[in-house]
Structure formats: structure tokens, C-alpha cells
Amino acid sequence: MRVLVIEDDWKVGTALKAGLELEGYTAVVARSGEDGFFRATTESFDLIVLDLGLPGRSGLEVLSGLRGQGLAIPVLILTARDTVEDRVQGLDAGADDFLAKPFAFPELLARLRALLRRGRTEESLRLRVADLELDPIGRTVTRGGIPVDLTAREFDLLAYLLRHHGQLVSREMLAREVWKEPTRGTPLDNVIDVHITHLRKKVDRDLAHRLIHTVRGVGFLVKNGA
Numbered sequence: 001m002r003v004l005v006i007e008d009d010w011k012v013g014t015a016l017k018a019g020l021e022l023e024g025y026t027a028v029v030a031r032s033g034e035d036g037f038f039r040a041t042t043e044s045f046d047l048i049v050l051d052l053g054l055p056g057r058s059g060l061e062v063l064s065g066l067r068g069q070g071l072a073i074p075v076l077i078l079t080a081r082d083t084v085e086d087r088v089q090g091l092d093a094g095a096d097d098f099l100a101k102p103f104a105f106p107e108l109l110a111r112l113r114a115l116l117r118r119g120r121t122e123e124s125l126r127l128r129v130a131d132l133e134l135d136p137i138g139r140t141v142t143r144g145g146i147p148v149d150l151t152a153r154e155f156d157l158l159a160y161l162l163r164h165h166g167q168l169v170s171r172e173m174l175a176r177e178v179w180k181e182p183t184r185g186t187p188l189d190n191v192i193d194v195h196i197t198h199l200r201k202k203v204d205r206d207l208a209h210r211l212i213h214t215v216r217g218v219g220f221l222v223k224n225g226a
Helices: 010-022 033-042 059-068 084-093 105-119 152-163 171-177 189-203
Strands: 002-006 026-030 047-051 075-079 097-100 127-129 132-135 140-143 212-215 219-222
Touching (some): 002 010, 002 033, 026 033, 033 059, 047 059, 047 105, 059 075, 059 084, 084 097, 097 105, 127 152, 132 152, 152 171, 152 189, 171 189, 171 219
Parallel strands (some): 002 026, 002 047, 075 097
Antiparallel strands (some): 127 132, 132 140, 212 219
16 A cells, blocks of 8 residues: 655654554655655555645645546645644635644544445455556555465555556566665665566466566566566
8 A cells, every 4th residue: 555645844854754654555655745746646545645735835835736637546634733624624625634733643544444345345445457566555465366375565565566557667666666676886786676576476476368478678667468
């Protein structure tokens, strides 16, 4: 599950990212309204946690812009401004829920789970390509109805590839988004290649219909084809 946190307060944003990732979410933090809007419209997320007082573009402007583009992703507004007027403005702009600062992290998690249940069923959250199915909530994978036993890293790697089904995924993207090491001094290419090899053996096995492909010199691709 990918969560976009749009929050300019460094401590709050960092704490939210760490807490969400401990709960099994993939969290991305944007530090301004402009960056948050750009990420929300160019990347795939399941939820957005949005602060109102943002530099560059306010939270309400971000929210209105997203809804104006037809993006129906659930949005939880996280703000120190919690008057009735603030709530009305947020709801009119398209917010799904509010949580006032300071807040208890368990309540934030409960509200996010409620938004997921309200907006999308568990079935719709599953990722599928051909006869391969990944359940991000139950963290299970099947191929042709047969369970595929993956390590935690292999599961996260496969989930990222499936979310980018039909798109080329570079090793740099995997190092940044799956391994969370964008500034590592030495490349993770060999480590990534080993994991891809193990993942391919488990997912594609000896099947004629292979789903995980390597594009030499570029990266990897999941596609419904031989």
C-alpha cells in the first residue's frame, strides 16, 4: 500500500514515514504543495495524508486540483486548523476525512484503514497480471491459484513491479523505492539482479508463459507475454 504524505514539517513528515513503514505501508513524503501535487498526478498511490498549511500551494489548492483532474484517491487532511469552517472548506474541496494535530498515531492508522475499506474493496486492491495475483493486505501471492512463497523483500519487489505493469523499471527506481537507499555510495545492481533471479524462479518457475522480463541495459518489465 503506497501512501503519499504531503507535509512540510520535517519532524512530522519523517515520523509519519517511519511509522507507516513499520506498519507495512510504503510511504513517500512531499515537503511542499507543488511537489505533492506533482507526485500525486504522476505516481500511483492508495492514500494521501495532506497538511493544509503548505508552502507554494496550500493543501486546499492541492486537493481541489486533484479532484479537478478526476483523481478519486482517498485523502485524509492532517492539520492544526480544526474549526467547523476549515472542515467545511476541506469537505467541499473533496477531503474524505480530517484529523487534528496533535494526534495519536493508532487513530491515524485506524482512519486510513477505514478510508481504504470505504473507497475500495479488498478485492479491488489486489494486483493481477495474467494468472499472477498479489494481495497487498494479506501479503500473499498466487500463480495459477498456487501459492508462491516469497521473502518480505521479494514480495515488496514484486508488488512494485506489478504496480508498474507494462512499464520499464530501472535498477535506480528499485534502489530508491524498494531498498530505500537512494544515496548509497555503491550501486545495488548486483543485489537487485540476485533478487530478480530468485523472484523469477519462484513466479515464472518452468512455465512457458513468463511474466518477469529483463531489458538489457535498462531494467525490468512485467508484461502479459512470453
